[in-house]
Amino acid sequence: MTNPDYTFEQAALDRGFTYIAGVDEVGRGPLAGPVVAAAVVLDTNNIPDGLNDSKKLTAKKRDALYDAIMEQxxxxxxxxxxxxxxxxxxxxxxxxxxxxxxxxxxQPTDHALIDGNMVPRGLTISTETVVKGDGRSLSIAAASIVAKVWRDRHMVDLAQQYPGYGWEKNAGYPTAVHKSGLENLGVTPHHRRSFKPVHNILYQE
Structure with missing residues (x-):
């Protein structure tokens, strides 16, 4: 499997676009917490080394890259x-x-590289979808890292307020600890009520 590169961004630059953002989201699967998206425009002359799909990186590497991306x-x-x-x-x-x-x-971007196969409604700029983009485009990889680190830290903060669900480790995903917390402690204001495991506890017969 090859690592992400700058091919999609360069192709957009060659077509006359000047400010190209990679866009990714994290947090579709959890039972709790927000869904978080990031948009990142890399500086062509200052791209952090080691960018990749956030799921392929260690937490330590993600944290280091998060700081570099935020800075550069x-x-x-x-x-x-x-x-x-x-x-x-x-x-x-x-x-x-x-x-x-x-x-x-x-500053306003004129072209967005969107991870996935669907363009979000309401975008008025030029867009391009990239399936598995976080493993193919450096800008999308950067967005995946920033979104994941930010959301994970947010869930650690929420875990201090609502202990017993394991959010500091599972980030709200439906692990055994999280499900046990739901059963024993009930539903918090940060739980997604439309998600079946939460819905079922709220509306048990």
């Missing part, structure tokens, strides 16, 4: 809340977060 790139983070996830559905909520992240960049 234009980065915007955004989320869709648990209430928005329950109101719309997780796919739509993740797209809302992506649109917000793109809008929050330091």
């Amino acid at each position: 790139a234009d980065v915007s983070l955004a989320e869709a809340t648990v209430a928005e996830i329950d109101e719309h559905n997780i796919l739509r909520a993740s797209h809302i977060a992506m649109v917000r992240a793109i809008a929050g960049l330091g």
Whole structure:
């Protein structure tokens, strides 16, 4: 498996675009917490070494790269809340977060490389979807790292307020510890009520 490179970004530059953002989201699968998206525009002359799909990196490497990306790139983070996830559905909520992240960049981007195969509704700029983009595009890889580290840290903070669900380790994903916490401690304001394991506990016969 090859590592991500700058091919997609360079192709967009060659077509006349000037400010190209990689966009990715994290947190579709958890039972708790927001879905978080990041948009990253890399500095062509200052790209951190070792960028890759965040899932392929150690936590220590992700943390180091997070700091480097935040320092060397234009980065915007955004989320869709648990209430928005329950109101719309997780796919739509993740797209809302992506649109917000793109809008929050330091200067307007004219082309976005979106991880996945769907363009979020409401984007008025040029876009390109890249399936498995976090393993193919350096900008999307950077966005995947930033979004994951930020969300993981957010879930650690929430775990201090709501101990017993293991969020500091499982980031809200449905592990045995998390499910046991749901059964024994009940549903918190940060749980996604539209997700079946949470819904089932709320509406047990």
